[in-house]
Amino acid sequence: MRLSRYFLPVLKETPAEAQIVSHRYMLRAGMIKQASAGIYSWLPLGFKVLRRIEQIVHEEQVRAGHIPMLMPTLQSADLWKESGRYDAYGPEMLRIRDRHDRDMLYGPTNEELITDIFRSHVTSYKDLPLTLYHIQWKFRDEIRPRFGVMRGREFLMKDGYNFDLTKEDALHAYNRHLVSYLRTYERMGLQAIPMRADSGPIGGDDTHEFLVLAETGESEVFYDSEITDLKFGDREIDYDSVEQCRAVLEEFTSRYARTDETHDEAVWADIPEDRRRVARGIEVGQIFYFGTKYSEPMGAVVTDRDGNRVPVHMGSHGIGVSRLVGAIIEASHDENGIIWPEGVTPYHVGIVNLKQGDASCDAACEDLYKAFTAKGLEPLYDDREERAGAKFATMDLIGLPWRITVGPRGLKNGMVELTSRRTGESEEMTPEAAIARVA
Ligand code: ATP
Ligand code: MG
Ligand code: MG
Ligand code: MG
Secondary structure: OEHHHOOOOOOOOOOOOOOOHHHHHHHHOOOEEEEEOOEEEEOHHHHHHHHHHHHHHHHHHHHOOOEEOOOOOEEEHHHHHHHOHHHHOHHHOEEEEOOOOOEEEEOOOOHHHHHHHHHHHOOEHHHOOEEEEEEEEEEOOOOOOEOHHHEOOEEEEEEEEEEEOOHHHHHHHHHHHHHHHHHHHHHOOOOEEEEEOOOHHHOOOEEEEEEEEOOOOOEEEEEEHHHHHOOOOOOOOOOOOHHHHHHHHHHHHOOOEEEOOOOOHHHHOOOOHHHEEEEEEEEEEEEEEEEOOOHHHHOOEEEOOOOOEEEOEEEEEEEEHHHHHHHHHHHOEEOOEEOOOHHHOOOOEEEEEOOOOOHHHHHHHHHHHHHHHHOOOOEEEEOOOOOHHHHHHHHHHHOOOEEEEEOHHHHHOOOEEEEEOOOOOEEEEOHHHHHHHHO
């Protein structure tokens, strides 16, 4: 992409309404614009990051054997009356009436809708196990939307639902989700710690939230410092293996890590004092096992091996896709702007032309642009007639992992400058060497 043809409405001033750094940088970097309270337009740069995060979520879900689909944002109230949640959900649910006076709602989550799909089509244990998911916009009329996309009213969520014959099978689905989430967040450059949590309005006995540690997090968390040493890394997991998934769950949940809702002073007291950490965290996902809570009232039953009709065991599993954009920035920035992890960066490398219009500078930049594109990488080329300082400030703000600076002085010796956004270190090298380093 050439910046002269892009739409990147960078703000010079820090917007007064933004209280936390991710919100400030997302507004300043022209990633989002508020449409109304807690509802945002995703401008091109923000949209690109959102899509990259979404893509990682898709890839890891499919890798775990889960099946993508898409359900609508608007739902009929009937199903929610059937499950008993229409009244229970309260004012967070946006209720709508259509022209025929039918009660509708903008879905805050999809347990009812998916259970209805399931019961309409699946009748036998032979079709199990089954896990379906989608990535779709949700609406929750949050009492205090704030922190930009972190607590929006409209937000993008991955929500997946497993259907299993037995509790045992459903717990494997739970463990499988935990493993796939660990991989998902690590690919985004995040450490998200699974913590024992409270099930809230979804209901159920088993649940873990995934929290990214950050001072601006809305949850208070208590954990054993040993847990932050755990890395999922690039281990190969057979998602069908009950033993392998359970072993990962045990490894990542055996140390104390809880949110304030489930914090237990008595257990806490047994942890060596120098390992006890009290901090704040951002909830970027949650997994639930809730058994037959929906299948029973909604009649989602299958025949088992003996011909008995039994309600299926279910769980649901969410990832806050749009919240993650903010959470990643909270976890990775400095005083000059965002520092994107490689896995989610909107462009792989920025090219800064110090002397736009100079034939040799322009040609060298074009060559770099073509070379990166040929390698399947996306460069963002600042080809505007701007001062060097302004170009550098924009690149720092939008946080691409690499910057290549092309100027007449270096080019005389066949050199460009490669700068790492994370370390700030710059090195002179040939364009070929710079391409090799980035790729
Ligand atoms: P919170 O405690 O932050 O209100 P939640 O527990 O109500 O979140 P879940 O029902 O578990 O949310 O939804 C799954 C994921 O969706 C959450 O882990 C979070 O990452 C994301 N999410 C929930 N509410 C919002 C929101 N208002 N804005 C952005 N993302 C959200
Ligand atoms: Mg909530
Ligand atoms: Mg929560
Ligand atoms: Mg939650």
